[in-house]
Amino acid sequence: MSESVAPAVVDLLGVLAYAELLAFDRMAADARLAPDLRRRAMLSEMAAREIDNYCRLAERLRQLGVDPEAAMQPFVPALHEYHEQTDPKDWLEALTKAYVGDGLADDFYREIAAFLRSPDRELVLDVLHESRFSEFAAEEIRSAIAADPRVANRLSMWARRLTGEALSQAQRVAADRAELIGLIAAEVGDQAGLMALFKRLTTDHTARMTAVGLNN
């Protein structure tokens, strides 16, 4: 490796890179669920940003002397399974998935970025999702609920399935990647620190849900 690099950092860049690659693939497919070409283009554009971020992460891994494919490989089963289990069956499910999933992911990345040194810290902060995309998704969800209040219940249930599946796959990764978990544990300090991190993530998630009229 051309720079000395902790295995946990390689793991982190690897899981982010594969998450982006797969998010691209799934969002591109979900765009077909859009009711018109304008909305389809919007989700397609969100997907395109994911692949741009993938390219930056893969480039950083190469710079560190790490083959991006090797770095991503350990995370293929968990991320693949998450998406298999949460395949949206209509446009609103697709948007809710993007809104909830990207929001949670961004919060998590922000927490993790604080543990990293330059330039990885800036890179991870840079691959956060653009707020105009979550605003678009939020607006679509709000209008759908305004038009038919029963939608709120259906999408709330769907959001719970998304977070449940995400948590389950995160546990799977945690059980498998001791170094990555070691990095997080070392940084948050202790059990209380970990609980505090978890609480921040769930508080923000709940706020996001409430903001569009969904309940946790």
Next chain:
Amino acid sequence: MSESVAPAVVDLLGVLAYAELLAFDRMAADARLAPDLRRRAMLSEMAAREIDNYCRLAERLRQLGVDPEAAMQPFVPALHEYHEQTDPKDWLEALTKAYVGDGLADDFYREIAAFLRSPDRELVLDVLHESRFSEFAAEEIRSAIAADPRVANRLSMWARRLTGEALSQAQRVAADRAELIGLIAAEVGDQAGLMALFKRLTTDHTARMTAVGLNN
């Protein structure tokens, strides 16, 4: 409309925009055929550039006071049908489709750009495909033929199907969009000019095929 704009120009930007939107969708799906994550990322990145180009074309249409969706609508059936009829069944078919289709499309855009005024001329020239993508596709096709010469025959047949289907759908559009064809006819001058344009396109296509070991 905020600028005076010929219907043929709206047609042209509309067909390009929808071609990009659909190319994104199809390439993103085709990326799943890739044998490894590196190759998959490369085709995904090609797809992402298509959606970026879509955004620029849609933005220009809006600037001209035209709803992008309305401008694209007339071309939905022909472009959809082209892709339905040429759905690649493996990685090499997907790459050949990108290589042959993008090459032909770029040649055609370059010809058309010459007929346009600024800023549409520069915009159309700007949405041409990056050469690194066609080089990547060409290299993949060449290596596959080197590894198994029978591949050349299969992909040559596939390329003929692609061009045949493209021509058939182009004729469908031509029959339907008098103004677009009027623009091209007025610019090339006469029947001889049209034949010369067609000859340039086929000559370049043949050269591209030969360059990767395929025959026309």
